[in-house]
Amino acid sequence: MDLLLTQLEVVLQGSNLLILFLATIVGILIGAIPGLTVNMAVALCVPLTIHFSLAPSLCMLFALYCSGIFGGSISAILVNTPGTPASAATTLDGYPMAKQGKAGKALRMALFASFCGGMISIFILIVVAQNLAAIALKFGPAERTTLLLFALTIVGVLSGKSMIKGLLAGSLGLIVATVGADPMLAVPRFTFGLLELEDGFSYIPLLIGLFAISEMFQQAEDRMGTRIKAVETASSKSKYNRLTWADIALSWKTIIRSSLLGTFVGILPGIGATVACFLGYGEAKRASRNPELFGQGSVEGVAASEAANNAVTGATLIPLLSLSIPGDTVTAILYGALLIQGVTTGPLIFQNQIDAVYLIYITLILANLAMVLVGYSFMPLFKQVTEIPRRILFPIIFVFCVIGSYSIRNMVFDVFVMMAFGVIGYFMRRGMIPVAPMLIAFILAQPFEEALRQALVGSEGHLGIFFTQPIAVSFLVLTAFSIGLTMRRNLKSRNAKIRD
Amino acid sequence: MSKNFKIGILFLTFALIWMVFMVPTIGEDWRQSTIRDIEFFTVSPRFFPYLSAGIMGILSLLLLLESILAGKAKEEDPPNSPSKIQLKPVLVFMGIGIGYIAALPFLGVMVATPLCLAACFWYFKFRRWGWILLLSIGVTVIIYYCFEKLMMVPLPQGLLEM
Numbered sequence: 001m002d003l004l005l006t007q008l009e010v011v012l013q014g015s016n017l018l019i020l021f022l023a024t025i026v027g028i029l030i031g032a033i034p035g036l037t038v039n040m041a042v043a044l045c046v047p048l049t050i051h052f053s054l055a056p057s058l059c060m061l062f063a064l065y066c067s068g069i070f071g072g073s074i075s076a077i078l079v080n081t082p083g084t085p086a087s088a089a090t091t092l093d094g095y096p097m098a099k100q101g102k103a104g105k106a107l108r109m110a111l112f113a114s115f116c117g118g119m120i121s122i123f124i125l126i127v128v129a130q131n132l133a134a135i136a137l138k139f140g141p142a143e144r145t146t147l148l149l150f151a152l153t154i155v156g157v158l159s160g161k162s163m164i165k166g167l168l169a170g171s172l173g174l175i176v177a178t179v180g181a182d183p184m185l186a187v188p189r190f191t192f193g194l195l196e197l198e199d200g201f202s203y204i205p206l207l208i209g210l211f212a213i214s215e216m217f218q219q220a221e222d223r224m225g226t227r228i229k230a231v232e233t234a235s236s237k238s239k240y241n242r243l244t245w246a247d248i249a250l251s252w253k254t255i256i257r258s259s260l261l262g263t264f265v266g267i268l269p270g271i272g273a274t275v276a277c278f279l280g281y282g283e284a285k286r287a288s289r290n291p292e293l294f295g296q297g298s299v300e301g302v303a304a305s306e307a308a309n310n311a312v313t314g315a316t317l318i319p320l321l322s323l324s325i326p327g328d329t330v331t332a333i334l335y336g337a338l339l340i341q342g343v344t345t346g347p348l349i350f351q352n353q354i355d356a357v358y359l360i361y362i363t364l365i366l367a368n369l370a371m372v373l374v375g376y377s378f379m380p381l382f383k384q385v386t387e388i389p390r391r392i393l394f395p396i397i398f399v400f401c402v403i404g405s406y407s408i409r410n411m412v413f414d415v416f417v418m419m420a421f422g423v424i425g426y427f428m429r430r431g432m433i434p435v436a437p438m439l440i441a442f443i444l445a446q447p448f449e450e451a452l453r454q455a456l457v458g459s460e461g462h463l464g465i466f467f468t469q470p471i472a473v474s475f476l477v478l479t480a481f482s483i484g485l486t487m488r489r490n491l492k493s494r495n496a497k498i499r500d
Numbered sequence: 501m502s503k504n505f506k507i508g509i510l511f512l513t514f515a516l517i518w519m520v521f522m523v524p525t526i527g528e529d530w531r532q533s534t535i536r537d538i539e540f541f542t543v544s545p546r547f548f549p550y551l552s553a554g555i556m557g558i559l560s561l562l563l564l565l566e567s568i569l570a571g572k573a574k575e576e577d578p579p580n581s582p583s584k585i586q587l588k589p590v591l592v593f594m595g596i597g598i599g600y601i602a603a604l605p606f607l608g609v610m611v612a613t614p615l616c617l618a619a620c621f622w623y624f625k626f627r628r629w630g631w632i633l634l635l636s637i638g639v640t641v642i643i644y645y646c647f648e649k650l651m652m653v654p655l656p657q658g659l660l661e662m
Contacts, residue, residue: 028588051651174552220593395620407653453543460541
């Protein structure tokens, strides 16, 4: 308890709160601008955390993460374009509400539901993560190998439309991760005598390239020329812009249901907030007394989508903290940021670095509170934000990416690495190959290789070790099951297409 | 040739090159550094790269097979597939970016950054010269102040160092 209070005291320092609120503002703005994503925002800010201690770093990154997801709903409601893919389902009812002059009500409901979703998932994170870690502590190399194999496979299988392409992206991540010193014997691999590659590719330039730079290249295709026009947030009738008790009474069940669904989706690696928002929306429509109003401007629809997508934010940290498995892109980026701060995720974190765990819980809760405060205070400004031209924003962001990558080790080499992965990421996107599995595989490659080689050394090269331990066998069965299920689903949808 | 077929070929080629030419470059000197008289089992540093490239090779073959089986049935070509998109602006943006990075050590951040920003603004048809000047210089000053002064990152000085 004392430790918890100490960490609370640390976070509540003036400078940390200032960073928290500034990051919340930036997160909402970035989320609100179509084309800028939460991934990009968090990736861009990771280089800054090198110069901070753990508390301000967490304040910055979690505030960006939570508020960025909510920010996506602003443009979904005002311009019918989700600022982040996670808010795609919000457009279905948010924009019709805005056209009816109820943009204020829709935005307030989005904010309220996002807050509830976030808080429910944090509560579940606190309850579940430590218990899961206690189980994971019993894992040996064989169990760890099969668990990581399961995580790698499921991320690849579920990340994109094509299972094979998702897995291909993962295999590319594994290959990229082999550059640098071998983790067990320190033998250099693929370094070509370059000192810069002795430790492998730097994580931050790689992720900035894959997510931010490749996104900018994609936006450059139309010379960043698409103009966006938002609807007015204010209505002549003020009652249209208030969130009433009647609205909350109508939506509270939906919010709780969607939050639980979002949390469940968040715990599973590789699925993410986009799927969660559609699942939450679909389930809310199915369970609603007025399903016919969905799509016409239903406040319940906005609540369902927003509660579900924000519920993912806390839940994705469950596998990250307890098993050291980043479930989606943002947690993969957060994993790197935590490593930079000397925080090693995994089951031992609850024994060795419990102060960091408390700090994570506290900053997550505060990030959600800051999101509500900032969201309500700055609501009238949202319309202007969504209309900022991309042709001005992207060159500025590009320059920040370059300097951010340079600042990691003060090497121009890292900036070229960023650019190279930006080009790779761009062509992967064009080929409909998801980039997230590549990053997650890059992160998981080293622990996977270590566990695999330790298991093989222990068994003197016999693969039987993976088929004799019950936990290892169950992970292998789960892996085969997830692949089989996805293949069956793909086959069914292809047959349906042919029939059509 | 369908898009997936081309992707399959590309990845298969990469995996083969990696296995045949790249992985053998990993030295085997570590074998000599083991204790002479004691024999113990260990796994070569080449093992994981071979495994990763092998997985990629198998997946590429599966993608090739899938695209062949799909045959003449139309693939899911999105409306903005590579054949329909404009690559020129992307290449120009890449060119400006690479030029900027290459120029950083010689021109320094204070000179290269406003030039890069102005070039991007101009190319993407934002041509209000007053704003271009203000934004290019303003952003550079903010970057310099934040990184060099607040975070103590020694940014490349280039021309200004002389």
